[in-house]
Each structure stands twice: as C-alpha cells, then as structure tokens.
Amino acid sequence: MTAAGGGAAGEVDEGPLDEIDRLDAAAYEAFMSEVYDALGGRGRDLPARELHGGLVEARGAVHRAALTAEDVATVLDGSLVEAIESVGRLQTQLGAVGFTLAREAAVRGLHRDVALSLTDWLRVRCPWLSTQEAAQITEVVKACDSPVTAQIGDAVRDGTVPLHRAALVARTMSRLEGSLDVDQREAYAEIATRAAGRRDLADKDLARVCHQLVEDLLHEAAPGERERAAQELRSVTTRRVGPGLTRVTIDAPDGVAATINGVLTSSLAAPAPVKDEQGQVLEPDTRSPAQRRFDALATTIQRGVGRPGAPPSTARATVLLMIPFDPAGGVPSGPATTAAGDYVAPRQAAEVACSADVTPVWLSADGAPLALGRDARYATPAQWKALAVRDGGCSFPGCSALPQWCDTHHLDHWARGGHTDVARMALLCGRHHTHVHQHDLTATVSGGTVTWHV
Incomplete structure (x- = not known):
C-alpha cells in the first residue's frame, strides 16, 4: 500500500497535525495565538458566544414547550409523565450551568468587589432565586475550595447530582471537617456523593445516610477524640414548618x-395549675x-x-483609643494607639471609634485631647430599636444581615460634628461597616429609606 502523498510502501507521510502534536505547551500556546490573530481574534470569545447562544436557544425551547391550561388538559397520561420527568432532568441541567457560573464568579471574587456574601450577590443578580437556593449554591461552591470535597461540585457540574442534594452532602462534610483526616474526609465525601446521585434514594433517605456518617464517626472515635468530634459537630439549625411555626434543631x-x-x-x-389561696386546684x-x-x-x-440595654451598638465602653485627628479632613491623620501601646491603622481606627466597645480620644497635632467619647455619642436602646424597624437590618444594598448583627453608624462622622440622631444614623453589619469606612462612603436618608452612594 502506498501512503497518500507519494511515500514508499508501508510509510505514512506526516501531516501538519502530527507536527502540532509534538509541540510542547509553550509552543502550542504561541501557535494558537498566531491562529487567533489570523482570525482577527474571533476565536477567543467562542466559549462566551456558545454560552450565550445556548442559553438563548434553551429559553426559546422552554417557551415553545409552554402550554395553556386548556392545552395541557389534552395531553395523554403517558406523555404527561414523560414531560414531567423531562422537566426534572432539565432543572438538574440548568442547576449545573448556574452552579458552574456561580463557582467561576466566586473564584473571580465578583461578590467581594461589592462587599457582599456570595449568597447575597446571587440574590441581587438573580432575584427569582430564593435565599435557600442561593445558600445551597454557596455551600457547594465552598465545598469545591478543598480538593478533598471538590467531587461534590464535580457531580453537580456533570448533572449526576441535583444541587439541593449536593448541598446536603456539602453541609454534612462541613460539619465533619474538623473531626476527620484527609483520607477519611475523601472517603466520606465519596460515599455521600454517590448516594446523592442514586435516583432510587429519596431525599429523606439521603438525609439518613448523611446522619449515619455522623453517628459512625462518634461511635468509632476513641473517648478523647469523641469529645472533640462532638464539639466540632455542635450546631443549631432552623427550618420553616409552616406559617407561624419554625423547627429548631440543636446538636x-x-x-x-x-x-x-x-x-x-x-x-x-x-x-403549673391555677390554685386558690388554700392551694386547691382551680384550673x-x-x-x-x-x-x-x-x-x-x-x-x-x-x-x-431580657436584661435592659446593650444592643450591639450600646455595649459598655471598656477601651481607650487615642486617635490623631486631622481638622481639615475630619478623619484620623495616622495610626491610633491603645493604652497598652498597640497600633491600629487609621481607617480601622475610624471604624472602631464607631463602636461603643471603645472610648475614642481625639488628639491634636501636639497630642492634646480634643474630644472624649461620651454616653450621648452612642445610640440608646430606643434609638437602636427605631433603626431596626426602619432599616430592617443592614442598610447596605443587597445585604440580608439581620438587625441583631448590626451596629449603628453615624452618617455624619462623630469627629466631623455628627449628631446621634436616628435621622442621621443607619444600621450596618460588621462587614459593610468596614467596607463603608474603607471607602469613605456616604449615604442619605429620605422617607425612611437609606440610600448609599456607592
């Protein structure tokens, strides 16, 4: 046989693809760059165009599958069952795509750019996601941070495990993390992930599998290790049972x-029956x-x-913080120091000075005290409650932190002559309190609504 290209019998001429196969990584990258340049860069955005086009086509296909109540009434039983099963598979596939995109967004830190948790960022970008659904994505994304439990995210990406079941596995592995060595964690994650991918295993059965992993750990551990494991496994979870009723589970x-x-x-x-003065039971x-x-x-x-006072922003002042003050800018002019001589960075000093855990002492250039913190500087319990009602929690856009996790923040800095008035204060969680001070953000209050100028 004579090979194409005129070579001798039994020989095969090498083509350009064989030459490409022998290139090392650097040479291959250089070759592909030349190809992209020759195409005018049109190949570089191929994944993005494929992603966009695929999602547009999927939306169109789902739109075509939509039926009116009258139309669906004419569908035969067999077709109806088949369609429901198809919807289930489609939801799993769509969840896989959404998770993959959310994972990449987390790797790039897109949520951190706006000082939001990944759950809150997903809720802002996708308002139709419930908080529970966004939290499930976050739990699986967190599992992917460790190579030991990354298989949970891989199963979601592959479409073999639905997102909500993967989140249950991720939560279980998170609880077990401090009680297992690397090999044990990998083995437990594999068992739970495999169980999550079984279609014949209901959600409640998967929950039993995950619970059994916890029980096995406690039974197999030595007495000393068992106590440490039990401490690591402590938790309180809540689940809405129905309107007006929440189930609280304590481990x-x-x-x-x-x-x-x-x-x-x-x-x-x-x-405790109701008794009369003689001790006779009345009711x-x-x-x-x-x-x-x-x-x-x-x-x-x-x-x-129920003890009086002491919401987060009205704790007793216990620490003196000496802060050099710049009258022109109304901000710290350098690092602050504690009475023990510890240094605090300028922006951190401004943030810490908002807390009633410290008494700020503003100093002039020559070290003379300009102003001392005083009780009136801090929001009273009544003011904090008013802010909790008005703001409903952290006032930063997109944040879902509850009021009890928030501090009161003076919109007009205390050092700049701000007053402790409800109309000029707002609630901020710890993360956004730091963010606001780091970026020197301002806000206005109008009609009971806080608007941050970000």
Whole structure:
C-alpha cells in the first residue's frame, strides 16, 4: 500500500497535525495565538458566544414547550409523565450551568468587589432565586475550595447530582471537617456523593445516610477524640414548618446537653395549675409535656436576653483609643494607639471609634485631647430599636444581615460634628461597616429609606 502523498510502501507521510502534536505547551500556546490573530481574534470569545447562544436557544425551547391550561388538559397520561420527568432532568441541567457560573464568579471574587456574601450577590443578580437556593449554591461552591470535597461540585457540574442534594452532602462534610483526616474526609465525601446521585434514594433517605456518617464517626472515635468530634459537630439549625411555626434543631455536646436537659426537667417545666389561696386546684395545667419543656427553655432564653440595654451598638465602653485627628479632613491623620501601646491603622481606627466597645480620644497635632467619647455619642436602646424597624437590618444594598448583627453608624462622622440622631444614623453589619469606612462612603436618608452612594 502506498501512503497518500507519494511515500514508499508501508510509510505514512506526516501531516501538519502530527507536527502540532509534538509541540510542547509553550509552543502550542504561541501557535494558537498566531491562529487567533489570523482570525482577527474571533476565536477567543467562542466559549462566551456558545454560552450565550445556548442559553438563548434553551429559553426559546422552554417557551415553545409552554402550554395553556386548556392545552395541557389534552395531553395523554403517558406523555404527561414523560414531560414531567423531562422537566426534572432539565432543572438538574440548568442547576449545573448556574452552579458552574456561580463557582467561576466566586473564584473571580465578583461578590467581594461589592462587599457582599456570595449568597447575597446571587440574590441581587438573580432575584427569582430564593435565599435557600442561593445558600445551597454557596455551600457547594465552598465545598469545591478543598480538593478533598471538590467531587461534590464535580457531580453537580456533570448533572449526576441535583444541587439541593449536593448541598446536603456539602453541609454534612462541613460539619465533619474538623473531626476527620484527609483520607477519611475523601472517603466520606465519596460515599455521600454517590448516594446523592442514586435516583432510587429519596431525599429523606439521603438525609439518613448523611446522619449515619455522623453517628459512625462518634461511635468509632476513641473517648478523647469523641469529645472533640462532638464539639466540632455542635450546631443549631432552623427550618420553616409552616406559617407561624419554625423547627429548631440543636446538636449539643453531652456537657451542654446536660445543662439543656436540666432546664427541660426543672421546676420551670413542671405542671403549673391555677390554685386558690388554700392551694386547691382551680384550673388544671392543660399543656402537654412537650409544651411545658418548650416554655421552660423559652423562659430561660428570655431571661438571658431580657436584661435592659446593650444592643450591639450600646455595649459598655471598656477601651481607650487615642486617635490623631486631622481638622481639615475630619478623619484620623495616622495610626491610633491603645493604652497598652498597640497600633491600629487609621481607617480601622475610624471604624472602631464607631463602636461603643471603645472610648475614642481625639488628639491634636501636639497630642492634646480634643474630644472624649461620651454616653450621648452612642445610640440608646430606643434609638437602636427605631433603626431596626426602619432599616430592617443592614442598610447596605443587597445585604440580608439581620438587625441583631448590626451596629449603628453615624452618617455624619462623630469627629466631623455628627449628631446621634436616628435621622442621621443607619444600621450596618460588621462587614459593610468596614467596607463603608474603607471607602469613605456616604449615604442619605429620605422617607425612611437609606440610600448609599456607592
């Protein structure tokens, strides 16, 4: 046989593709750059164009599949079942695409550019996502940060595991992280991920598998390791049962569980019938044992949080912070120092001075005190509650932090003559309090709405 190109029998002429195959990585990159340049750069944006085109086509196809109530009534049972199964597969595929894009956005730090958590950033970019769905994406993205548990994200990308099931596996592995060595974590992640990909395994069965992994860990660990594992596994989770009712689940190490059980079996949980002055029962206590235990726990918690004062922004001042002051700019002119001689960077000093955990002492150029922090500088409990009602939490756009995690921030800096008035303050979570000071952002309040100029 004579090879194409006129070579001798039994020989094959090498073509240009064979030469390309022998190129090393650097040479191949240079070759492809020449190809792109020859194409006028048209090949470089191919993935983006494919992504955009594919999503546009998918939206169009879904639009064509839409039916009116009258149309769907004419679909036969077999076709209806097949269509529902197809929708399920499509949702898994779409979840895989969305997760892949969210993962890349997280790697690039797009959410950090605007000082948002990934969950909040996804909710801003995709308002139709529920908080739970965005949190599930975040949980799986976090799992991908470790090569040991990256297989969870790989299963989502491959379309073999739906996002919500992968999130359950990611949460389980996150809980087990401090109690397992690398090989154990990888083995546990593989078991749970494989179970999550089984179509014959319902969500509740997958939850049992994940729970069994936790139980196995505690049973197999030595006594000392078991205590450490139990401490790592402590958690409180909440789930909405229905309107007006939330389920709270507590996983407590034995020591803390003993304290909780002490409350649940104390006199607070005993029946409390209504009695007359002679001790005769007038009305029996109709609460069930479970309701009495709840009331005992709620009473204990309310006693702990019911003390007067002390929301986050009104803690007792305990630290003196000496801050050099620039009258022209109304900002710190250099690093601040504590009474112990520790240094605090200028922008951090301005942020810390907003907290009632310190008493700021503003100093002139020659070190003379210009102003001392005083009680009136901090929001009162009543003012903090008013801000909590008005702002509903962190006032920074896109942030979902609750009021109890926020501090009061003076929109007009205290050092610049700002006043502690509700109309000139706003709630900020710790992350955005730092962000606002780092970027010296300003805001206005109009009609009870805080608008940040970002």
